Amino acid sequence: TRISRPERILAYVKKHAVPGDAESVANAIDAYCSGVEWAMNIGIDKGKILDRVVSETDPDTVLELGTYCGYSTVRIGKLLRPEARLITIEMNPDYAKVAKQIIALAGLDSKVEILVGSSSELIPQLKKKLDIKTLDLVFIDHWKECYLPDTRCLEESGLLHKGTVLLADNVVCPGAPEYVKYIRNSSRYRSEYFSSRLEYLQVEDGLEKSVFLG
Numbered sequence: 001t002r003i004s005r006p007e008r009i010l011a012y013v014k015k016h017a018v019p020g021d022a023e024s025v026a027n028a029i030d031a032y033c034s035g036v037e038w039a040m041n042i043g044i045d046k047g048k049i050l051d052r053v054v055s056e057t058d059p060d061t062v063l064e065l066g067t068y069c070g071y072s073t074v075r076i077g078k079l080l081r082p083e084a085r086l087i088t089i090e091m092n093p094d095y096a097k098v099a100k101q102i103i104a105l106a107g108l109d110s111k112v113e114i115l116v117g118s119s120s121e122l123i124p125q126l127k128k129k130l131d132i133k134t135l136d137l138v139f140i141d142h143w144k145e146c147y148l149p150d151t152r153c154l155e156e157s158g159l160l161h162k163g164t165v166l167l168a169d170n171v172v173c174p175g176a177p178e179y180v181k182y183i184r185n186s187s188r189y190r191s192e193y194f195s196s197r198l199e200y201l202q203v204e205d206g207l208e209k210s211v212f213l214g
């Protein structure tokens with residue numbers, strides 16, 4: 001069988017990116033997905049909103065749900081302070097294998113830890129296994145029907161503090177209606193919608209930023 005789309009992306013990044021240069025890795029993935037074949041990375045337009053939220057939050061500890069090829073992992077990782085940590089959870093071992101190489105190529109492996117498994121199983125273990133107290137930023141970009149149950153799990157695991165930022169991709173396309181309904185109606189969050197476009201296309205999509213109020 002042909003190599004997978006993530007492996008085709010990895011091959012292109014190996015050929016076109018500069019090792020240790022995270023920006024060139026993200027640019028190579030964007031060039032491939034704009035010019036050769038679409039992939040479900042957050043992309044350039046929503047990526048700029050992600051960059052702004054990460055920079056404004058200036059987090060010590062970040063959790064990402066849904067690594068895929070590691071594109072947003074690299075975009076976030078390159079903005080973090082040296083002592084900050086980014087934990088990213090990916091249930092598909094083949095995707096995790098590609099992401100690990102892309103993150104290493106970007107020179108970010110010292111800041112990033114990839115956990116292979118289901119978020120619903122791993123979130124309750126984060127405090128014990130990874131000595132994490134609380135999370136400053138959570139980027140949510142995995143299966144859309146998992147956004148809400150995992151957010152509830154983060155709350156119940158005591159991983160959110162007053163001011164923790166949740167940033168969810170695809171709240172318009174493909175959409176995460178249960179998550180949006182919950183988070184916008186909850187008195188425990190202050191939410192804001194950032195309108196943008198679906199990665200590499202002219203379709204509307206956007207990000208929902210929600211600050212946990214404790």
Ligand SMILES: Cc1ncnc2c1ncn2[C@@H]1O[C@H](/C=C/CNC(=O)c2cc(-c3ccc(F)cc3)cc(O)c2O)C[C@H]1O
Pocket residue numbers: 040041042065066067068089090091092095117118119120141142143144146169170173174198199
């Ligand atoms: C529960 C759980 N735990 C750990 N990893 C998990 C997990 N659920 C999915 N994952 C992992 O995240 C990744 C999944 C992401 C799901 N993202 C999507 O389905 C997705 C889909 C689109 C899209 C838009 C328009 C279209 F016409 C077609 C597709 C765009 C996007 O930005 C997306 O993130 C890979 C998967 O292995």
Ligand SMILES: [Mg+2]
Pocket residue numbers: 040041042141169170
């Ligand atoms: Mg997405």
